[in-house]
Amino acid sequence: MTDTSMAPPGTGIRTFDYGSDEAQARVKRRYQAEARFKLYGLLAVLFAGAFVFVLLADIVRKGMPAFFEHRVVLTLDLDASLIDPTGRREIDALRNGDYNKIVMDAWRANFPEVTQRSERRRLEALVSSGAADDLRAAVIRDPALIGQKIRFPVLLSDDADLHFKGLSTRISTVPGAGALDVKVNGREVELSGSGQPFAAILADVKAGLLKDAERVGAELARLPASQQGGNNAALDARRAELTQKVADLRRRAGDAGSAETIDFSSMPSRIIRAEGASIRLQEIGPGSAKGFLLVAPQREMARLESWAIATFATPESNRKASDADISWLETLNARGAIEKAFSTRFFTSGDSREPELAGIRGALIGSALTLLVTLIVCLPLGVGAAVYLEEFAPKNRFTDVLEVNINNLAAVPSIVFGLLGLAMFLNFFGLPRSAPLVGGLVLALLVLPTIIIASRAALKAVPPSIKEAALGVGASHQQAIFHHVLPLAMPGIMTGTIIGMAHALGETAPLLMIGMVAFIVDIPQAITDPGTVLPVQIYLWSDLPEVAFQAKTAGAILVLLGFLFVMNGAAILLRRRFERRW
């Protein structure tokens, strides 16, 4: 070592020259090491923080649409003969009224040109099946509405809602140049004008063809070479087909003057908008075009002075909402009939198979009831067990074994508790399936070890002087513990309980076995009603095929996080009140 070598010879005493360069360098190195360590720590925190931030931002971004819904405001004619044919205003009769017809009649009245069956079905599908239920509830709340005409917000279906949330296609609109002559034959429309009004659109279509040709060409280039003597028939056929396709596309793209037919499966749709009408172009030439009237005009049209062309960037076959769907919705939007509102429904209704109707309330109440049962069961049991083991139990082999087992239990996979719950509570005690009562009991078993361990640590952390002082002034052992030690250990016990409850809040695996992973529409009113919990709801929604449920999933995650914050916040407040210092 360098320090010993620096000691004066023969003295045997270690002296230390703090001023020497070497010592200075050592000090510097130690400070540097500390600064580096601090930096690592800071980086670790920032790194973890960045992950949390990205995660939260992603969930918020995906989940926000779930908190809003789109409705169309319609004038509904609450015809008494449809709602209350007897005229006695009895609740039962009102409940059986044909509200769906009222809503659908008003909805279809917007687009009288839609008569064909399949088209009408598409139009009707844009309104949620829950709209009639909304109207029923409003009428039952206020029967005086019957016979009146009211403005009523009608909920749109998930696909329509997704369109307004920007998840169907990008729409770009440009004004058209020059006047158009219009010839309407039923729903078929012929448009023509002088000065090549469609030249720009046609050029755009041709540019798209060129891109297609490149794509097919790339596919052709990827085909493997024919092998000598091998069976290449399929390969050669494919090659010939692709070559032909490329040549054809190139030829069409190169011929600037020729008309083009729109292929709706691979090309963006182009819609002419004028006078409230929407015309989908099917055949485009430079000076004239043929189209189909998706939405009829407000008044007779023969000549259009001003018109606009809207391009739906995503080809029709690549999205759920058809060109007609989008045109209907956009027409209503232009008329100012569409409103966006906060979705209180998300918080007031239970689960549903219709994404626009599904709400979180059932799961929220279920989680609250389940955790209530868990808390009532495991807090007294856990604290009692901890107090006994820490303060009263004799230290012998039996309590040693007990302690080891409690520690082991804390590490048992949670599904095992579910199996135990199934065997014990359902099969042996005959408690009802899917009930928050059973869920709460199973979760209580799950978090009991956590609470016992945390409570014991908290009790151990209370200075022995407190207990000794109490005993010294004549308190019994029990009095010393319950009057002095336990209150001081309470903050620690509460911390343990919070961790345990947060753990319980996020569990799904043990609930699978006792039937809480289920589709439950009715909101549980008691701990014995069937119910589910928030994480289960998240899991179930994430697994459904409808796209709109993805937003619901993220929304439910936000609600779960909110629930956790509220729970932890309340616990921290309580802990503050109990906190003592010594």
Place this chain on the structure above:
Amino acid sequence: MGSKFLGVSVIALAMAVSAGVASARDQIRIVGSSTVYPFTTAVAEQLGKTGGVKTPVVESTGTGGGMKMFCDGVGVNFPDATNASRRMKIGEFEACQKNGVKDIIELMIGYDGLTMAHSKKSPPMKLTRAQIFLALAKNVPGPDGKLIPNPYKSWNQIDPSLPNKPIEILGPPPTSGTRDSMHELMMEPGAEQIPALKALKASDRKAFDAAWKTVREDGAYVEAGENDNVIVQKLEANPTAFGVFGFSFLEENAAKIQGVTIDGVVPEMDSISSLKYGPSREMFVYVKKAHVGVVPGLDKFAQEYVSDRAAGDGGYLEKKGLVPVPKAKRDVAKANVAALKTMTGEGLPK
């Protein structure tokens, strides 16, 4: 501690309450397949809205687990109906009979097509099931017809007309019902299309079964979890990958992914309901006759499931992705439900 006694008394009270609940159940309980779950829940919700009874509780337990619970006995502690993505097996039927579940009403509710799909960004694909087998199986016949570990890394090694892209297939894990159908609807028929394996089937049935029941583990097949939405997202991100899942997911996500044409047939509503599309299967719901009239609304549930507005053309189940049963067949089912006709156990698969 007072609260301790409170806790104990709460449990005691709750048990007393629940004893009352268990003896009279007024809510239908359904278990079973996760494939049928989206349809049964829609019917359950409709029944709750219009049928004047509580909305049935539907659990997603898997076909096998559901069958077991269903066949465990008659009484309020046992489910009233179970969903199945395949027909009841003879062994399950016998177990039912042994446990007193004598009268079972069988509803064939519609079809589900198993599809292979990929991103819309890549050119359409046409495959035969033999090619799918060669892409998926762990062992495939070598040049001499003997089974060798799967050597195919890219599609054009299987057939030169296929694109030169690496084989990458995302599919269900072994715990999933969809995985069973992947083996039974895609790989087994695929193996039978290959002459060498057809010969093997005749000579060594066991080796043949092992061949189509084993999926390769060299990374070309990726187990993507039970959540089919995740597979869709991965396919979107990776245009060269293929995914295996139910038709309803393909339909719902038609904006992002396209189905592979299998054995020359495009996966579509029509081709599936006519069973022209090879990898399609029937779906069932089994109802306990003994519970009809005891659990309110159970008969209405069965009627709703086969009604025109639910399972008919354009019914709400079709919107959920179910491929409806042809009218003639559905009329028979309706008559069976109305008469509460029970199954005899004849013709059930092993």
